[in-house]
Amino acid sequence: MSGINYSEKIPNNVNLESDRTLQRALEHWQPRFLQWWHEMGPTDFEKADVYLRTAVSVDAGGWAHYGAVKMPEYRWGIFLAGAVPERKIGFGDAMGQPVWQQVPGEYRSTLRRLIVTQGDTEPASVEQQRLLGHTCPSLYDLRNLFQVNVEEGRHLWAMVYLLHAYFGRDGREEAEELLARHSGDSDKPRILTTFNEPVSDWLSFYCFTYFTDRDGKYQLKSFAESAFDPLSRTCRFMLTEEAHHMFVGETGISRVVKRTLEVMKELGTDDPARIRAHGAVDLPLLQKYLNFWCSSSLDLFGSEISSNSAANFASGMKGRPDETQYQDHVLRNASFKLVTPEGEQEVPLLNALNEVMRESYLKDCEIGLKRWNRQIERAGFDLRLALPSSRFRRSIGAWAGLPVDPEGRLIDKSLYEKNLGNWIPSDTDRAFVHSLMHKVAEPGRMAAWIAPPERGINNLPVEYEYVKLH
Numbered sequence: 001m002s003g004i005n006y007s008e009k010i011p012n013n014v015n016l017e018s019d020r021t022l023q024r025a026l027e028h029w030q031p032r033f034l035q036w037w038h039e040m041g042p043t044d045f046e047k048a049d050v051y052l053r054t055a056v057s058v059d060a061g062g063w064a065h066y067g068a069v070k071m072p073e074y075r076w077g078i079f080l081a082g083a084v085p086e087r088k089i090g091f092g093d094a095m096g097q098p099v100w101q102q103v104p105g106e107y108r109s110t111l112r113r114l115i116v117t118q119g120d121t122e123p124a125s126v127e128q129q130r131l132l133g134h135t136c137p138s139l140y141d142l143r144n145l146f147q148v149n150v151e152e153g154r155h156l157w158a159m160v161y162l163l164h165a166y167f168g169r170d171g172r173e174e175a176e177e178l179l180a181r182h183s184g185d186s187d188k189p190r191i192l193t194t195f196n197e198p199v200s201d202w203l204s205f206y207c208f209t210y211f212t213d214r215d216g217k218y219q220l221k222s223f224a225e226s227a228f229d230p231l232s233r234t235c236r237f238m239l240t241e242e243a244h245h246m247f248v249g250e251t252g253i254s255r256v257v258k259r260t261l262e263v264m265k266e267l268g269t270d271d272p273a274r275i276r277a278h279g280a281v282d283l284p285l286l287q288k289y290l291n292f293w294c295s296s297s298l299d300l301f302g303s304e305i306s307s308n309s310a311a312n313f314a315s316g317m318k319g320r321p322d323e324t325q326y327q328d329h330v331l332r333n334a335s336f337k338l339v340t341p342e343g344e345q346e347v348p349l350l351n352a353l354n355e356v357m358r359e360s361y362l363k364d365c366e367i368g369l370k371r372w373n374r375q376i377e378r379a380g381f382d383l384r385l386a387l388p389s390s391r392f393r394r395s396i397g398a399w400a401g402l403p404v405d406p407e408g409r410l411i412d413k414s415l416y417e418k419n420l421g422n423w424i425p426s427d428t429d430r431a432f433v434h435s436l437m438h439k440v441a442e443p444g445r446m447a448a449w450i451a452p453p454e455r456g457i458n459n460l461p462v463e464y465e466y467v468k469l470h
């Protein structure tokens with residue numbers, strides 16, 4: 001009955017060839033996935049030949065196999081990073097015990113929820129970005145967009161594999177639901193707010209891959225620590241792909257900054273109106289986009305105080321990113337100083353792990369900021385880009401809904417409302433950014449608002465025809 005040649009069609013290292021149950025589940029799901037891709041993915045580019053990397057195995061030579069592919073024919077595979085022999089739980093109350101190869105009954109519904117929430121973000125981002133191809137600033141960028149898209153598709157496969165292989169019928173039902181919810185849908189939206197925000201211009205895309213994919217990196221890092229070994233191994237492999245997504249964001253913003261600085265020098269001004277008239281993104285406008293996407297992504301870490309995160313840590317389900325860098329892995333006697341609108345509070349560290357994770361995420365976010373500011377400094381301009389305070393524009397946690405400015409000061413509500421359009425993109429700003437978005441599809445050519453990349457993909461020149469549109 002099988003229409004699928006497993007090892008060919010679905011590259012994997014999970015013994016799919018000999019696992020009948022898993023085959024049956026995937027046989028049912030795969031056509032639905034392809035249908036979803038056809039309806040909700042980059043539909044208008046299905047005939048294009050795209051220079052993509054495909055993971056065909058987990059070793060150094062196999063995880064990035066390059067070649068021209070039509071996206072619907074992409075080989076979405078299932079890969080776990082290599083098993084760590086005799087791996088032990090690295091944190092929480094069960095620290096030191098052997099990791100779990102099956103889901104413990106008492107943690108079943110929580111683990112399923114965690115996997116579904118992670119899984120939901122993967123197809124959501126593909127949906128959010130589905131029309132961007134029409135306004136690509138270059139073929140190089142178009143290829144990067146599609147690379148990110150197919151890999152988010154593969155990340156969905158990774159989570160669906162876990163649901164199918166370890167959660168029985170409930171898992172199969174959840175896997176269907178992952179294709180039934182859609183980004184921005186009023187009846188069946190995606191689970192997390194950021195993944196329902198439209199990504200309809202390339203400046204948003206670079207900010208999304210910089211900030212939101214980085215949230216993904218931190219979630220994956222915390223799951224890579226999990227006592228549930230298949231989840232840990234799946235996420236460790238996903239992290240190798242995630243790095244490229246953030247590269248796209250960081251270099252994308254850096255190229256926007258570079259082009260803007262060229263225009264500023266050419267015109268001898270930092271006047272936003274003149275820079276815009278010249279068809280470039282003024283730096284205060286970029287700052288607003290950074291404010292928007294950073295604050296939106298910060299909510300993804302959840303409330304500062306969370307009994308769920310405490311329970312997930314204590315049980316071994318979800319650790320801290322880079323758990324080994326810490327001294328104390330049990331945290332039963334540790335406390336954390338938290339600043340809330342009511343003042344400083346001392347809380348059990350176990351309950352403040354979302355905040356711990358958010359802080360390490362923000363530190364990671366600073367890296368790009370430093371780089372972009374160096375570019376600006378070298379060009380001889382005074383302006384500096386900055387991350388907004390983690391209290392700014394929050395919808396979740398102690399600072400939710402409070403009038404806080406990007407520097408983190410609690411201010412008068414009317415002042416906040418009056419100024420919000422100076423801090424995040426206004427309708428006029430968005431309309432301007434949209435007005436810059438025109439498809440540039442000649443090999444090597446770039447849109448006027450962005451500088452070319454320093455190098456091409458996989459040692460190919462920037463001028464290479466990365467997408468053959470036909």
Ligand SMILES: [Fe+2]
Binds near residue numbers: 122151152155216242
């Ligand atoms: Fe992902």
Ligand SMILES: [Fe+2]
Binds near residue numbers: 152213216242245
């Ligand atoms: Fe990603």
